Every structure is written in C-alpha cells, then in structure tokens.
Amino acid sequence: MRTATIKRKTKETDIEVSIDLDGTGVAKVATGIGFFDHMLDLLAKHSRIDLTVKAVGDLHIDFHHTTEDVGIALGQAVKQALGNMAGISRYASIFMPMDETLTRVVIDISGRPFLVFKADFPRDKIGEFDTELVREWFTAFAFNAGVTLHVETLYGDNSHHIAESCFKGLARALRAAVAIDPKAAGEVPSTKGQLGG
Numbered sequence: 001m002r003t004a005t006i007k008r009k010t011k012e013t014d015i016e017v018s019i020d021l022d023g024t025g026v027a028k029v030a031t032g033i034g035f036f037d038h039m040l041d042l043l044a045k046h047s048r049i050d051l052t053v054k055a056v057g058d059l060h061i062d063f064h065h066t067t068e069d070v071g072i073a074l075g076q077a078v079k080q081a082l083g084n085m086a087g088i089s090r091y092a093s094i095f096m097p098m099d100e101t102l103t104r105v106v107i108d109i110s111g112r113p114f115l116v117f118k119a120d121f122p123r124d125k126i127g128e129f130d131t132e133l134v135r136e137w138f139t140a141f142a143f144n145a146g147v148t149l150h151v152e153t154l155y156g157d158n159s160h161h162i163a164e165s166c167f168k169g170l171a172r173a174l175r176a177a178v179a180i181d182p183k184a185a186g187e188v189p190s191t192k193g194q195l196g197g
C-alpha cells in the first residue's frame with residue numbers, strides 16, 4: 001500500500017494530510033482558503049492520488065503559513081508513501097494548457113530536492129489568495145517530497161489559468177512519475193541502486 005498520513009502542528013498551523021498514490025483522485029480538502037482548496041482538489045483529480053487535507057491555520061494574519069505548511073505536509077506524505085521508490089517510472093514531462101495559458105512541468109523523483117519555478121502572475125491576488133504563494137507552495141512541496149521539479153509558464157494572461165495550469169501540470173506529471181513501470185517492477189530506477197543520495 002503506497003499510503004501515508006502526516007500530522008504537523010505548530011503555533012501557526014495544525015495540519016493533517018493523508019494520501020493514497022494508487023487511488024482514484026478522491027479529494028477531501030478543507031484549508032479555509034477557497035482558491036487553495038480548488039487547486040488541491042484538481043491536484044487530486046488529475047493525479048488520481050486520493051488526498052485528504054485538514055488544515056487549521058492563522059488565516060487572520062494571511063494565507064502564507066497555511067499554504068506553505070500544507071505544501072510541507074503533502075510533500076512529506078508523498079515521500080513517505082513512495083518508500084524506497086522501487087518500480088516507479090521516476091521521470092515525467094507534461095505540457096498543460098488552460099485556454100490561453102501553457103505551462104510545462106518536468107519532474108524527477110530523484111530524492112534530491114530542487115525547484116525551478118518561472119511563472120509571472122499579472123495580478124497580485126486570485127480572490128483573496130496572494131499569487132506569490134503559488135511559488136511558496138511549490139517550493140515547500142518539492143523540498144519535502146524530495147523531487148526535482150521544473151515549472152515554467154511559457155505564456156498566459158489570466159492569473160487563475162496560470163495557477164491552475166501549474167497545479168494540473170504537477171498532477172499529471174506526478175501521476176506518470178509515481179506510476180509503477182511494469183518492465184521494471186521492484187527495481188529502483190537508478191544506476192546507484194538507490195534514490196535519495
């Protein structure tokens with residue numbers, strides 16, 4: 001079973017994340033931030049990873065801590081659920097369109113955290129959500145999942161579309177990269193014999 005539950009509590013947030021990498025995309029998400037829930041819903045749907053997120057954070061300050069800490073917990077959950085990564089496809093690259101926007105997402109489930117994030121948002125906010133938090137979420141996710149992640153919006157005008165293409169692109173990239181490669185079942189996809197170092 002490639003599942004994990006992470007509980008993370010600080011003075012700023014109280015978060016529980018559960019995932020099943022071999023699910024069907026069922027999402028039960030409640031962060032208190034409408035737009036962020038929308039992004040996590042579609043992340044589950046398009047990755048086919050079952051995802052439960054319960055987050056209670058200091059939203060009276062702003063959405064930064066809650067957004068970042070959900071990224072940390074979800075990244076840790078993915079890493080834990082992958083275990084020794086035996087049999088996974090490891091790499092994936094996706095072009096994700098959303099109307100006028102096109103975003104490229106490339107992932108290597110390497111055990112070596114790295115993020116390249118190139119997306120410019122025309123607006124500072126989507127609803128009440130600060131667009132700069134999209135990058136914060138991706139940073140927290142990539143570094144805690146232990147993945148190399150390159151996200152670039154090649155073009156786009158609408159901030160909602162740009163954010164959504166980043167999350168949907170990650171979803172489809174994750175779906176392909178965590179999938180078990182039937183030709184390499186049980187093998188760790190590295191000439192080193194291990195991932196993560």
Ligand SMILES: [Mn+2]
Nearest residue numbers: 038160161164
């Ligand atoms: Mn939308």
